[in-house]
Amino acid sequence: MTDKPINVILVDDHPLVVDGIRARLEAEPGIRVVGDAANGLKAVEAAMELKPDVVMMDVSMPVMNGFEATKKLRECCPEVRVLILSMHDNREYILQLIQSGASGYILKDVSSEEMVKAIETVHHGGTYFSSGASQTLFARFDEPSAPADDGSVLTPRELTVLRLLAGGRNNKEIARELDISVRTVETHRQNIKSKLNIQTAAGLVKYAIEHNLVQLS
Template identity: 40%
Template sequence: MNAEEKIKLMIVDDHQMIIDGIKSLLRKEKQFEFIAEATSGEQGVEMLKVTVPDIVIADISMPGMDGKELIKYIKEQFPEIRILVLSMHNDAEIIGDVMLLEAEGYILKNTGREELVKALQKIADGGTFYSEEVFQTLIKKQKEFIRENRAQLVLSDREIEIIRLITLEYSNEEIAEQLFISKRTVETHRKNINFKTNVKTVIGLVKYAIRNELVTV
């Protein structure tokens, strides 16, 4: 966006206090211009028929047409408008839904002026902005997903071969020689084995192999 052009903003939130608070936070930021505000998704839709902002700042939890429905509508009818979600919900499922709807940003309502300005500026410049708190929530959810699904990760035949040789106290060099592969390939397989089994030591791997009947004792 041209540096001389003001970034036109529209706010959609069912709490007038939030709308007034955002406007107050950005009052001294001359690069922004508030051109519309709405206290419901439906009212936001009507506003968009007469004025088109660069960025819509939208809440998620609103009675009637909620934020996700509003985002979907905007993306279908006004694909050039960019969207920053401002929400009280630091919830991975909601954040994920917003990302799938291709909103350009997501920050929490406890954010300060500096982060709000940074988010709006980055989005106006064509980028995306998900706050650190939001990002960490997604990372935590991803780790939980990995832990819950680790047991479903299937060891390959080659990895089982390597586990059996490890239980026989073969070194990486000896495994490579036995299987006619490089030492680096063995190291890569061992990293994958550690990840899939959630085991970090040779003793732990031996126990895993016995417990899962990969070797006989």
């Protein structure tokens, strides 16, 4: 736990949902809810004013939905991480939100512990998908495709690291799984970003999905 709490804005058009999430997070000393909003437009305005670390947001909302709000936040507040909290385990929803710039996607049935883990993960630059979202996203690909030519510049170990990153693993988990140091994982990660000219974790996930590099049965 860091000394400085993670500042979070909650966005949902159902007050009871916001109140429930706020109550779940208030018990966490490392997280501070600094504001809330009932639609995407208000979320963007709140983010510009309050400058949170993470915006945790629903998808289906009036005035401006989660897709548009995520795009707007990426433009006006690129330092803010967007974590989607939704009841929809729809693959197209998840893909579109990743393409819009979201760093994670969790379902509303997650435990408080997993919600906190997701907030911490995206805050520290990672991507996070709850187990239900991961199964929906990675279980099957309707149209198998070969990796793009630029994927061939990656070494076998880099491809393995990329697959694990896209599957939601953080550096420590990858290091443990591959029996290498965290520093080595970080080096691989930087090499992957450099070779693919992709600088964000969400961008790496998007690349892996588009080029069928993640196939979990």
